[in-house]
Amino acid sequence: MEAHVLPNLLQEIVCKIIELVGEESFYNLGPFLRAGKRxxxxxxxxxxxxxxxxSEMEDGFVTCQIRQGCQFREFHLKCVSTGxxxxxxxxGLLTAPSIGLEESIKILEPxxxxxxxxxxxVVIFNFCLGNDKEAS
Incomplete structure (x- = not known):
């Protein structure tokens, strides 16, 4: 049987609750992710x-979990796509060695x-590329 996420509350209210606990840490979203489709x-x-x-995705051991093909990669990319x-x-930092500084700058520009x-x-990457004008 599927678990229910606060079934008596409006979706907007539950979404705001999830948003607030997620602001503390992405780990706090775990119980909601496992609580069923809703x-x-x-x-x-x-x-x-x-x-x-x-932030905790980048700290310590979790960094390896957001690389290509790893556990949190899809979730991380969804976060990137939402801004x-x-x-x-x-x-931008993670992909710089594999895709190049120019492409990483494009990721970071927003x-x-x-x-x-x-x-x-972006300033450091431009400086490394010899783009002194863009680096200033």
């Missing part, structure tokens, strides 16, 4: 993915200048 769908709402804190600034930043670390990475 919980899974709500945890993958663009509003949730955009604000989800994916999640931290996910975009991590994706964050510039609102996200300081992304902006710094």
């Amino acid at each position: 919980g899974y769908a709500l945890a993958h709402e663009p509003s949730v993915l955009k604000k989800c804190d994916v 999640n600034r931290k996910a975009i930043y991590f994706e 964050n510039v200048p609102m996200h300081g670390f992304s902006t710094l990475a």
Whole structure:
């Protein structure tokens, strides 16, 4: 039997709850993802993915889980596609060695200048490419 995610609450309210717990850590979405189709769908709402804190995906052992073919890769890419600034930043850094600095700059550009670390990475990548004008 499928578990239910707060069946008496409106979808918008449950989605806001999931969004708020996801802001703390993407790990907090786990119970909703496992609670059935409704919980899974709500945890993958663009509003949730955009604000989800994916920092722990980059910390320590989890980094290997967001690389190509790994456990959290699909979830990470969904966060990137919704405009999640931290996910975009991590994706730009993670893929730089394999796709090149120019392509990584393209990934990071939506964050510039609102996200300081992304902006710094773009400046450093441009400097490494010899694009002094773009780096300034």
